[in-house]
Amino acid sequence: MRSLKMQPKLSVNIGKLKLKNPVMVASGTFGYAEEFQDFMNLKELGAIVTKTITLKPKIGNAPGRTCETPQGMLNSIGLENPGLEVFIQEKLPRLNKIGTPIIVSISALDDPGEFVILSRRLDKIKGVAAIELNISCPNLTHNSKLISQDPKATYNLVKAVRRATKKTLIAKLSPNVTDITEIAIAAESAGIDAVSLINTLNAMSIDIDTRKSRIATVTAGLSGPAIRPVALRMVWDVYQKIKIPIIGMGGIIDVSSALEFFIAGATAVAVGTANFINPKISHEIIMGIKKYLQKSNINSINKLTGSLKCNQ
Amino acid sequence: MLQIRSKLLYNQRVQGGFFRLVARAAGMIREAAPGKFVDIRIDDGYGPLLRRPFSIHRVREQNIEVIYEVLGKGTEVLSRKKPGEYLDIIGPLGNGYSILDVRYSILIAGGMGVAPLIFLTEKLAERKTQNAKRKIIVLIGAKTKNEILCAKEFTRLGCDVKISTDDGSRGFKGKVTDLLKKILPFVICHKRLAIYACGPRPMLKEVSRVSTTYKIPAQISLEEHLACGIGACLGCVVNTKEGFKRVCKEGPVFNAEEIIWPDC
Numbered sequence: 363m364r365s366l367k368m369q370p371k372l373s374v375n376i377g378k379l380k381l382k383n384p385v386m387v388a389s390g391t392f393g394y395a396e397e398f399q400d401f402m403n404l405k406e407l408g409a410i411v412t413k414t415i416t417l418k419p420k421i422g423n424a425p426g427r428t429c430e431t432p433q434g435m436l437n438s439i440g441l442e443n444p445g446l447e448v449f450i451q452e453k454l455p456r457l458n459k460i461g462t463p464i465i466v467s468i469s470a471l472d473d474p475g476e477f478v479i480l481s482r483r484l485d486k487i488k489g490v491a492a493i494e495l496n497i498s499c500p501n502l503t504h505n506s507k508l509i510s511q512d513p514k515a516t517y518n519l520v521k522a523v524r525r526a527t528k529k530t531l532i533a534k535l536s537p538n539v540t541d542i543t544e545i546a547i548a549a550e551s552a553g554i555d556a557v558s559l560i561n562t563l564n565a566m567s568i569d570i571d572t573r574k575s576r577i578a579t580v581t582a583g584l585s586g587p588a589i590r591p592v593a594l595r596m597v598w599d600v601y602q603k604i605k606i607p608i609i610g611m612g613g614i615i616d617v618s619s620a621l622e623f624f625i626a627g628a629t630a631v632a633v634g635t636a637n638f639i640n641p642k643i644s645h646e647i648i649m650g651i652k653k654y655l656q657k658s659n660i661n662s663i664n665k666l667t668g669s670l671k672c673n674q
Numbered sequence: 675m676l677q678i679r680s681k682l683l684y685n686q687r688v689q690g691g692f693f694r695l696v697a698r699a700a701g702m703i704r705e706a707a708p709g710k711f712v713d714i715r716i717d718d719g720y721g722p723l724l725r726r727p728f729s730i731h732r733v734r735e736q737n738i739e740v741i742y743e744v745l746g747k748g749t750e751v752l753s754r755k756k757p758g759e760y761l762d763i764i765g766p767l768g769n770g771y772s773i774l775d776v777r778y779s780i781l782i783a784g785g786m787g788v789a790p791l792i793f794l795t796e797k798l799a800e801r802k803t804q805n806a807k808r809k810i811i812v813l814i815g816a817k818t819k820n821e822i823l824c825a826k827e828f829t830r831l832g833c834d835v836k837i838s839t840d841d842g843s844r845g846f847k848g849k850v851t852d853l854l855k856k857i858l859p860f861v862i863c864h865k866r867l868a869i870y871a872c873g874p875r876p877m878l879k880e881v882s883r884v885s886t887t888y889k890i891p892a893q894i895s896l897e898e899h900l901a902c903g904i905g906a907c908l909g910c911v912v913n914t915k916e917g918f919k920r921v922c923k924e925g926p927v928f929n930a931e932e933i934i935w936p937d938c
């Protein structure tokens with residue numbers, strides 16, 4: 363009998379960024395982290411992705427902004443945020459005190475050029491570990507489409523931002539496309555370091571008594587366990603087509619759902635809606651992954667990535 | 675703010691679809707205050723998925739009490755929990771009522787809105803014993819007499835209780851806000867008044883209108899659908915004169931005059 367348990371390697375690389383473990387929290391679901399400090403040691407997190415920041419402050423959409431749906435929820439927050447400068451002055455210093463990498467999610471309102479301005483500014487800030495391009499935000503339209511709904515627009519944007527920063531760049535992709543792999547390929551060929559998938563699915567829910575949508579903007583983004591099978595399939599599809607790391611997310615709610623994403627091809631995972639249900643769930647997932655690797659005698663999380671076995 | 679595994683001590687029907695729940699919550703007692711709430715994870719199996727918020731009805735020793743109405747899946751599942759079972763509870767959350775030093779406190783409850791006002795009354799009653807001139811007037815409104823809750827408890831706490839029902843089955847026939855307008859002329863001369871209200875939106879909107887007209891400071895407890903309950907998702911905002919504010923963090927209690935009400 364072995365007295366000492368094997369200590370599996372949990373660290374992963376996303377571009378130039380090295381994470382001590384592969385569990386991060388998804389943009390928009392963890393506030394600016396301070397809301398969660400009473401519940402867990404935030405330092406344990408592999409990384410924290412901030413709520414999406416825009417150049418100018420954004421007040422967001424009218425309420426109601428959320429509702430519960432079967433095994434999921436809808437949200438239409440509308441990227442409410444204090445804008446880049448307030449973020450840098452007030453939020454970032456506090457985030458940096460945590461001592462875990464801070465990935466800043468950014469988006470642009472109407473002009474994709476703002477992505478470049480934002481990236482250039484963030485490039486100079488030491489406390490920014492990486493930049494996630496939220497090109498799957500339903501508020502940004504490009505010929506009435508999201509950037510991440512068009513391979514060419516994705517390519518051009520990533521190319522432009524790549525010139526503005528040397529920091530690790532992640533593109534967050536939308537599942538609201540016919541073929542997500544062509545978007546991922548476009549981002550990869552333009553020099554992105556990693557892709558995050560998936561953002562929320564376009565969806566809606568109706569109150570039959572009032573015959574109104576439960577959400578003020580009528581349609582909204584679906585998240586939570588309901589989207590997990592879709593997210594997983596997309597991670598698997600993309601994994602077979604690109605070389606760069608995938609950050610998998612969509613309905614991760616416990617250890618086993620997180621592990622599914624690694625097996626499908628994710629290098630790291632992000633926890634979203636589950637933070638609302640159990641604010642210390644990321645801690646439990648990190649511990650659980652370690653246990654699973656020990657039990658399965660796998661010495662590194664990297665070996666689990668894309669380890670899906672052929673059926674038969 | 676704490677996340678605890680709390681032992682359920684009591685969970686029984688009060689009347690109709692209303693239940694009273696008592697749970698052990700030792701760590702939460704110190705921070706508990708009238709108007710604050712707890713966010714209860716109803717079911718470990720994610721049915722429903724999100725937590726459900728409930729006002730702190732009162733605290734007794736190491737226990738927190740909640741009263742709730744069975745409305746949908748979450749409260750239905752909750753009503754079937756048995757003493758001895760454990761609940762994952764986060765709290766106390768939000769901003770409660772600030773207690774104002776006035777002669778007349780007018781509490782207005784619509785339906786389930788009585789829940790936090792009992793806790794508030796207990797706090798107001800502590801002050802009342804120091805100064806017997808202080809009065810607490812409680813106006814309770816509901817659709818029918820079957821939905822009137824806690825009237826006796828308010829009386830026991832020394833309040834002057836007045837009731838209204840939409841169908842006239844008990845007390846004044848009409849809206850509780852009509853009752854408010856009826857009694858205001860009798861107390862308004864005292865100047866030092868404060869209103870504390872909790873109930874459905876249309877009621878709170880009318881309370882705000884009346885209190886603004888009469889220049890009476892009014893605090894109202896608002897509801898929104900909460901996703902996180904801790905200020906992280908920005909899903910629960912209401913429109914105020916200072917922009918959007920979160921019901922779960924800056925609220926649920928707001929000064930009536932700061933709210934910008936939608937037209938419908």
Ligand SMILES: Cc1cc2nc3c(=O)[nH]c(=O)nc-3n(C[C@H](O)[C@H](O)[C@H](O)COP(=O)(O)OP(=O)(O)OC[C@H]3O[C@@H](n4cnc5c(N)ncnc54)[C@H](O)[C@@H]3O)c2cc1C
Pocket residue numbers: 711722726727728729730740741742743744745746747748749750786789790896897898899900921926
């Ligand atoms: C700060 C706060 C304090 C509350 N305190 C109490 C309390 O002390 N006692 C009590 O019985 N209830 C209270 N509520 C309301 C309670 O949270 C909801 O009734 C409950 O979440 C309904 O869950 P459900 O799954 O049973 O119903 P659902 O199936 O989720 O909904 C049933 C019906 O209730 C409506 N509803 C659901 N949640 C809310 C909400 N948050 N606000 C308004 N309408 C809602 C839905 O639109 C639907 O029509 C409070 C809400 C908030 C925000």
Ligand SMILES: Cc1cc2nc3c(=O)[nH]c(=O)nc-3n(C[C@H](O)[C@H](O)[C@H](O)COP(=O)(O)O)c2cc1C
Pocket residue numbers: 388389390391413414437439441467496534560561562584585586587589611612613614632633634635636901907909
């Ligand atoms: C309330 C809420 C707000 C969100 N805000 C953002 C955001 O600002 N930027 C972003 O890129 N994604 C945002 N998302 C999407 C999540 O980051 C994540 O991609 C999605 O919810 C799927 O993961 P989940 O099922 O684990 O929640 C938000 C999701 C929710 C539920």
Ligand code: FES
Pocket residue numbers: 899900901902903904905906907908909910911920921922923
């Ligand atoms: S419910 Fe998430 S911020 Fe209020």
